[in-house]
Amino acid sequence: MEESSIYSDIPENHSFILNQLQEKLLSFGLERKLDVKIINDIKNINMIEDPLTICSREFPNLNLEKLMNIKNMKEQGFLIISMNSTLLIKAECLQGLFYATQTLIQALNSHQNKLIIDQFIIIDYPLLQIRGISDDISRGQAPTIQNLKKFVQVLSHFKINQYYLVYMQDMFQFKNHDEIGKGRGAYSKEEIKELVEFASERFVEIIPIFQIIGHWENILHNEKYWKYGEFPASNSLNLANDEIYDLLNEMIAELSEVFTSKYFHMAADESWDVGKGASKNYISNIGKGEAYIRHYKKVYAIAKKHGYEKIIIYHDILYKYEEVLKHLPKDMIVMYWNYNLKDKHPIIDTIRKYKFPVLVCPSIWDYNRIFPTITNFEKNISNLVTFGYSKGIEGVVTSSWGDYKNKELRENRIFGFIYSAEASWNPKNPINLLNFWQGAFFHLFGNEHNEILGIFNKIRIFQDKKKLLVKPTFYYNHFFSHPYNKNTKKYKKNIKSSQFDKLIKELDTMIQICEDSGRNLQENQLLIQSLIFILKHMRFYCIKRINSKKLVKFSAKRSKSKYKSIIIEEIKNIRDELKNLLEEYEQLWMRMAKPNGFNSIKQQYLWLMQFYEEKIQDLKKSLDWKDSNIPSESIYAKETRSKSPNTNFFKQNVKIEEEIQSAYIQVIGGTFCEVYINESFIGNVITRHTLNYVVLENNIQLFDIKADLQRGDNTIILKNTDYIGGMGMVNLYGEIKFNSGEIYQIKTDKSWVASKDRSQGWKKVKSFGKPPKLTGGLNYPDFEKGLHSKENSNVASFNTIFSRTPSKLRWLVILLIKIFNRYDILE
Structure with missing residues (x-):
């Protein structure tokens, strides 16, 4: 091949296409770059026959003229002919030429020599114009620009052509809003420009998903922005406030300076709080559907004003309102998202009936689980793409989500994204899973692909057969739960660990295979290391559950010292293994994501290590089980009927007769809770169930109240306003430490009283009991270090579930x- 030359008519400003091909050839062993000769017309080269003439001769029954005039063939298709030591590539557009070089690279890579190519003719083009992915960068794990560029590089090789960043309204450094995205890795204009430029050389458009109404909690949590929302930390903007359009206009204008694609995704999904607060009267007067269409059209006009030609909107709200479907601009693209496994989606028919272009949006099923659920993402993607194609969709944008602080290593998203690329290139033909994964792993891992694919398939079996004995979305809650949370027979029965000893041995073997294969890899080392990590994570999970089950009802006082020593050593090993797991996790995180967001997850590991250390010390002292949960109860005021917003006052008196050394309280609210000590405002707590980072990070608040207490009688009042129609439960736990060394606990329980109006009578509160009832486990906070109780992702779930019932x-x-509480189900 070293004697070969490249004849090309590619314009000089697009020479990057050939440069990328040349770099790949060098990696395959070519000693030097091939000479490139620029020509105006291939016909001027002697002894080279026109590619179309060759195709007509080889495929006499093919209507070549009709084929070459298909829109997607002209814009993204290509023709490759390998014959008689000559390789011909023809494409009408540069994007098609780029895809031809990617196919050529795959053909070369598949050959043992890698610089030898068989004879063939390939005529190919995508059946769907848009083949994209959406990448959640906003919920805690913000990838570095280098990591995003790597994703673009890999996915463009598999012919992905759109890359959506979710959500940019609170992950961009806006000029006049420096608190938006602060401390979360928000992207600068320079970073986005770098990414857009890199992606453009791979024919990938970088497109912002910018929420225009819902999913605004991260911003509306900040008091400076409360006026724009329905209520503090509302999910939704206040549609009755025209000032929101000045804000949206300003933000979209700034985005348009760096996001230069003609596409703009205005999202508008899951706007749960519309009409529940500041806009309640406005919505009542004109109706929710009318309010939505007015809003959508205003933001549509703003986006158009800033140069965006194609506006995308999610389907889940708009399709419910006929006035929206009738009056929404018909050039808006509706993105239908659905993550179920069904093969029919009648809502697409409803949307198509109103003549909207449609994109479909399946998922790689990676949200809130240790590893994407393989079989489910295959079915979800294939079924939705196939059905959508039959209904004339424009394309596919497959999503990844980082719910609950995005603990999952983002590297593992690659598998589902590549599968989506295959499904959206040719949705007519069902994917042969065996052949597809063989090919995909070969191109990712080279000669080690069979061994690593075997591991991937083992993980699939674990998932399909539920070998971890836990629902995937509950995995992390169980992983991080206190290992010795309860001491009842029911709890012991609920800890599922059957066959875990056998599973641990399987995982040990799998880890060894991956480590051996990884030593020989030339590329994608980070991907194999991420696989190894999740295997170790699952292994630790099994060890943890076995140990937890074993120690339920274990008595240090009655056990022989020799057996107790064995148990102590076992827990030490578990603690040390967890420490190693955390160190590995941190190293991997820092190689793919910005440091922002990591410490919050790291603290979960540190709490777990502390729980093991505390158990070791208790066993050494021959202390039996003690309750790790705070004693405060989740209390509420009984209502004859629920309405929104709903305000209740909760009161308790505290008498102090000694000098105070320190005094702290921890408060969990029921949407929005204001804290008063002796009539002085101390602060507020916003507690909501959400998928978004800022609210999750602040659902529990600590307050230093030493300066607000006095000798004698003290009154604590919690003013809780539930804006969402829930029960508005509150939970307060506090400790007053006196100079004498005595510690007095303040805790919500049935001794508290509640009132709708402080001028009216106070009544006894109702209670759901103390953790883990209702909230899940809540260990004692470390007030001195400013660490609130370790909570799980469902700490505020009940109030939301109740409000939507x-x-x-x-x-x-x-x-x-009550059944969950009775049978010790919650941890």
Whole structure:
């Protein structure tokens, strides 16, 4: 091949296409770059036959003229002919030429020599114009620009052509809003420009998903922005406030300076809080559908004003309102998202009936789980793409989500994204899973692909057969739960660990295979190391559950010292293994993401290490089990009927007769809770169930109240306003440490009283009991270090579930919680 030359008519400003090909050839062993000769017309080269003439001769029954005039063929298709030591590539557009070089690279890579190519003719083009992915960069794990560029590089090789960043309204450094995205790795204009330029050389458009109404919690949590929302930390903007359009206009204008694609995604999904607060009267007067269409059209006009030609919107709100479907601009592209496994989606028919272009959006099923659920993402992607194609969709944008602080290593998203690329290139033909994964792993891992694919398939079996004995979305809650949370027979029965000893041995073997294969890899070392990490993570999970089950009802006082020593050594090993796991996790995180967001997850590991250390010390002292949960109860005021917003006052008196050394309280609210000590405002707590980072990070608040207490009688009042129609539970735990060394606990329980209006009578509160009832486990906070109780992702779930349950069925929700409590299900 060294004697070969490249004849090309590629314009000089697009020479990067050939440069990338040349770099790949060098990596395959070519000693030097091939000479490139620029020509105006291939016909001027002697002894080279026109590619179309060759195709006509080889495929006499093919209507070549019709084929070459297909829109996607002209814009993204290509023709490759390998014959008689000559390789011909023809494409009408540069994007098609780029895809031809990617196919050529795959053909060369598949050959043992890698610089030898067989004879063939390939005529190929995508059946769908848009083949994209959406990458959640906003929920805690913000990838570095280098990592994003690597994703673009890999996915462009598999012919992905759109890359959406979710959500840019709070992950961009806006000029006049420096607190938006602060401390979370928000991207600068320079970073986005660098990414856009890199992606453009791979024919990938970088497109912002910018929420225009819902998912604004991260911004609206900040008091400076409360006026724009329905209520503090609302999910939704206040549609009755025209000032929101000045803000949206300013933000979209800044984005348009760096996001230069003609596409703009205005999202508008899951706007749960519209009409629940500041806009309640406005919505009541004109109707929710009318309010939505007015808003959508205003923001549509703003985006158009700033140069965006194609505006995308999610389907899940708009399709419910006929006035929206009728009056939404018909050039808006509706993105239908659905992550179920069904093969029919009638809502697409409804949207198509109103003549909207449609994109479909499946998922790689990676949200809130240790590893993407393989079989489910295959079915979700294939079924939705196939059905969508039959209905004339424009394309596919497959999503990844980082719910609950995005603990998952983002590197593992690659597998699902590559599968989506295959499904969206040719949705007519069902994917042969065996052949596809063989090919994909070969191009990712080279000669080691069979061994690593075997591991991947083992993980699939673990998932399909539920070998970890836990629902994937509950995995992290169990992983980080206190290992000795309860001491009951029911709890012991609920800890599932059957066959875990056998599973640990399987995982040990899998880890060894991956480590051996990784030593020989030339590329994608980070991907194999991420695989190894999740295997170790699952292994630790099994060890943890076995140990937890073993120590339920274990008595240090009654056990022989020799057996107790064995148990102590076992826990030490578990603690040390967890420490190693955390160190490995941190190293991997820092290689793919910005440091922002890591410490919050790291603290979960540190709490778990502390729980093991505390158990070791208790066993050494022959102390039996003690309750790790705070004693404060989740209390609420009984209502004859629920309405929104709903305000209740909760009160407790505290008498102090000694000098105070320190005094702290920890408060969990029921949407929005204001804290008063002796009539002085101390602060507020916003507690909501959400998928978004800032609210999750601040659901529990600590307050230093030493300066607000006095000798004698003290009054604590919690003013809780539930804006969402829930029960508005509150939970307060505090410690007053006196100079004498005595510690007095303040805790919500049935001794507290509640009132709708402080001028009216105070009544006894109702209680759901102390953790883990209702909230899940809440260990004692470390007030001195400023660390609140370790909570799980469902700490505020009940209030949201209750608020969205029809009034007639709310008794059933309460009953289910009581059953969970009775059978020790919650950890």
